[in-house]
Amino acid sequence: MPQEITKNTQHTAEGLLLFIDRYKNKPRLASLILIFLDQVQELEDALFELITDRTIDAAVGVQLDILGVIVGQPERVGLDDDDYRTIIKARIKVNRSDGHAEQLIEILALVATLTGVEQPAEILLLDVPPAALRISLLTDIGPLDPLIVFNLLNDARGAGIKLDFIYTTTLKADTFTFGGDGPNDPDKGFFNSDTPSGGKFGNKEG
Template sequence: MPNVDRYLSLVTSQHQNKPKFKAWLSAPLSMLESCSEAAENLYAHFDLDTAAGAQLDTIGQIVGVDRVVDFQPGDGSSPKLDDENYRVILKARIIKNQWKGTLPELYDIWETLFTNAFIVLQDNQDMTIDALIIGLFTDLQRDLITNGYIIPKPLGVEINYIYSENPFFSYGLSNRDFKGYGEGYWTQYV
C-alpha cells in the first residue's frame, strides 16, 4: 500500500518547499492508496471462511453452486441453505473440481470438510463404494451427503451410505469411532 507521506519525503530538496508540486504529487498518490486499500479489503470480503450472505452467493455463482438445493430436506427445513451449510458445499465443490478420482483423496476431502466425523470407504469392485460415516450430523448434512453435494464420485459409480451416531462394531480396534463386543453397533444401509 503506497503511503503518501513516504513518497512526499522522497521529493528532492529543490521541490520540498513547493506546495503546488506537493499537492500535484499527492493527488494521484492518494487515489492509488484508496485503490490499494479497496483491493486489500476485497480479499477479506470474499474469503470463503468469513464471507456471509450476498458475498457467499457471489462465490457460489463463481463456483457454480446455487444456495437452493434440488431436493426437499428430510427434516422439513427450507431447501435454501443457511451460510454454514452453504459454505460446506461450496468448499466441497471447489475440492471436487480438483479431485483426481482416488479413494485416498476422498479421505483428505472428508477431513477438510468435517473435522469431528469419521468416514470409512470400501471399494466393492462392482462399481459401488460403501461409505460408512460416523459422527454427529444434522439431518440436512446427511441429506446433502446422500444427494451427492459433498462426496465426489466417478460417473457410473454408486455410493452406498451407512450412517451411525454410535461407534461401529469391530474386532481388535477400540477408539472413539470403533468399539468391540458390548459397545460397538452393527450398521445398515440407507
C-alpha cells in the same frame, strides 16, 4: 514459502517525500500531486480488501455467497456463514478430486465436522464390484443435510462409478446391530415384545 502481504498506508506521505529540492515548498504542485497520490492509496486499500476480506475464511454474507457461486456451491440451503464456509471448502476439494477413495474420505471427514458429534468421524468405505463404492458415516449425521453430502461425494467420484452414501440420524449406541457385530446387546437388534423399539437402521442416498 509465500511472502506475507503487508498493507502500505503511507503512499501519500511517501510520495511527497520524493520531491527533489527544486520542487519542495511548492504548495500548488503538492496539491496537484496529492490528487494522484490519494488515488494510489485508494487503490491500495481496495486491493488489500480484495486480498484479505474476500478469502474464504474472512468473507461473510454476500461475499461468501459470491465465493460459493465461483466454486460451484451457490446454494446455502439454510446454512450459516461458518457452516457454508466449510461446505465451500469441501466443494473445492471436490473440484480437485480425481475420484480416489482417499479423497472421498477426506471430503466426508471435512463436512462431518458440521454434525456436532465428537470428531474425528468414523467413516467406512467399501468397494462394491463391479463398479460401485459404498461410503458410510458411522456417526450421527446430526443437523447436516445428507443430500448436500451425497451431492459432494457423488460429484467427486470417478466416472462410471456408482456411489451410495450410508448415514444414520441416531447415536451410534442406538444403531441396529447383529449379535456378531460386537457385544451382544438385545436392545440393538430386531424388536420383540420385551424391547419393542430395537435398534435403528441407517439411511441411504444414491
